[in-house]
Amino acid sequence: MNKTTFAADKNKLTVTRIFDASIDLVWRTWTEPELLDQWWAPKPWRSVTKSMDFKEGGKRHYAMVGPNEEEHWCITTYNTISRHNDFTGEDAFTDKEGKINKDFPVSEFHNRFVEESGQTVVTIVSEYDSEEHLQQVIDMGMKEGLSMAFDNLDEYIKNQFKLRNELKKNNYPRVTTYLNFPGNTEEAFTFYKSVFKAEFNGKGIQRFGDLPPEADHPPVSESVKKMVLHVELPILGGHVLMATDAPKEMGFTLNQGNNMHICLEPDTREETQRLFDELSRDGNITMPLQDMFFGSFFGECSDKYGINWMFNFKLEN
Incomplete structure (x- = not known):
């Protein structure tokens, strides 16, 4: 495990840690509250x-x-931000309403992020009004707490944000193209695979028969079990082509025009709902947004111009 290093110089403290992840991934864990709260507090404390x-x-x-629900409130003010490079600001202790507690030191910080060989070096330089103020926060356990928090982040990265979808291991927003076939998805994607000289993502072709028997979905016939439930193929520039069979045995009727969707995968449930509401207004909702058995907040619509949209936000278990 990468260890945290500390170097004090008068009223300044420099903290360095290397994380085994891309700079984009590490930057997100520092700048998005849902991710920041997952690791910022040393256990058994938690960040809210x-x-x-x-x-x-x-x-x-x-x-x-704390474990007994005791609370220590803080506030961070962001002064400058250079995406994927650094940000500066001030840290202070406050009360629940955000009023700064002047009994504790205030620090000015400069957080830098540098990617090296697929890893990210994070350097924090914190400056206090005096050496005494720096010593005060050290005596409060700042070094130990920060080391433990960074250990949390290491573990969080290793668990890939604890999102358990094998094909999309995070909720980064992305746009893909989703195709429906009447039963020949495997034939079509074998052709596309040869054209683009690519490999299927994840476990490859997943079939209706692969669904676990306890899942909340209607039973399917033996012939349908052999059909393609889901397949993904990266093509050009990181774009992913996805598809499923939509057999008539399950009530689908495919026509030119309804066999292709622009698939939106927003990074929050709220944004998924907003996009669905906006795009379906004056259009046609073909499947209302709902939590589905395959672990997604999912829905489909066509907008007022006849363009088909699919919405897919991955749920946590």
Whole structure:
């Protein structure tokens, strides 16, 4: 495990840690509250963000909550931000309403992110008003707490954010193309695979018969069990082509025009709902948004111009 290093120089403290992940991944864990709360507090404490606006002049107001529900409130103010490079600001202790507690030191920080050979080096330089103030936070256990928090982040990265979908291991937003076939998906995607000289993602072709028997879905015939439930093929520029068989045995009727969707995979449930509501307005909802047995908040619609849209937000188990 990568260890945290500390170097004190008068009223400045420099902290360095290497994380085994891309700079984009590490940057997200520092700048998105849902991810930041997963690792920021040393166990058995937890981090709870009350509000966060990651922009220049924005603030994060959060609590470190202990095992007995005791709370220590803090606020981070963001002064400058250079995406994937660095951000600066101030850290202070506050009360629950955000009023700064002047009994504790305030620090000015500069967080830098550098990618090296697929890893990310994070360097934090914190400056206090005096050496005494720096020593005060060290005596409060700042070094130990930060080391433990970074250990949490290491573990969090190894668990791939604890999202358990084998093909899309995170909720990064993306746009893909989803195709429906009447029963010849495997034939079509074998052709596309040869054209693009690519390999299927994940376990390859998944069939209706692969669905676990306890899943909440209607039973299918033996012939349908052999059909393709889902397949993904990367083609050009990172774009992914996806498909499923839509057999008439399951009530599908495919025509030219309804066999292709633009598939949106937003990074939050709220954004999924917003996009669905906006695009379906004055259009046609073909499948309302709902939690599905395959672990997604899923729906389909065509907009007022006749364009087909699919929405897929991966749920956590």
